[in-house]
Amino acid sequence: MAEGVRESSTSQLMAERAYVYIRDQIVTVGIPPGSPVDEEKLMRELGVGRTPVREALKRLSVERLVTVYPRRGTFASEIQLDDELWLTEVRVPLEGLAADRAARRASAKERRTLERLSEDITREIAGGADMLPLVLLDAEIHRAVYRAAHNPYLESTLTTYLNLGMRIWFHRLSRLPDLSPHVLDQREVIAAILERDGDLARRTAEDHLQGCSHSIRSNA
Template structure:
């Protein structure tokens, strides 16, 4: 469905800061950039507005929302529980094909860690998040995590080069992928918690430096 494709592409551009907070965007410019019709782009922007990622202002167009520093720890608190549910369910019910894919993703995360390669991580993380949601088969958790994950990832992408540790993030993701591949639900939930412990620490460290 084109509106879903438009949503995923535009959200990724915003999350990875290819479209910066506060930027003004339009259906026309996105139509030219993405080669997708204006109707699906409009539907995607409306969905992003409902999630708080953009603001649609009368006679002013569409503006990418600023990153609210004060909300980050609240978002992490909720994200922790939802991602733990998704990781645990994925480990419990993953079929052989999914388990093999998770093993390959773990290797890619390890490669990104070894090479300290941001591009490999971004591509692998996108595939990992999609596979966890698809494998867990819990649409309520998937719908809930979407906007929360987008906001916390925007914060991470904005500041990780100053305050983050890409190698550590890659290793923590690899641990979750490996646990799911091994069908170890308890370990998958534990590994998810470990990642969120790091995200919480990183966020607090960054906020202390910025505020």
């Protein structure tokens, strides 16, 4: 039985590693929207068999990052500008809820992490950081807030939406305006959380996301 448990654990680890790798390839448009997903290539890059790759693709299909066409194969999902509007429409109230709950529930360790991330924003922008590290830092802050909300359903849902939203950012990165003012807004979100002001955290989180969305759609 112990051997079977070890094999199952190893299989789950391989599937998770495959999922993270393929997800990141799609989110950062390393696999461009509409492109076929080459299972054989992914198997070689990951050093795994077909099963972990296919399990990962099933998860990514549920998360709308890949689209499966019978008898044609699996493709990175297309991106439409309307996707950003629809995502923002559902993300705004949930992001606000996560920030509110983080303000009320964050542990001491999570609060220290958020404080460090706030300092990272100041350092990156003062150093003239390119768009890419700013986008990645913004995403890291969102994930830290989701964890600090201590609601696994909220965290799971928002992480899925964040991945979809980041993919749009990466797809349009060369055409986006300077987003550093919007990333700076995250310091206000973090400050409200650290002050345990749930109402203010909710408002600033919602304003941050709406501001980013407006900038993206204004430069379509």
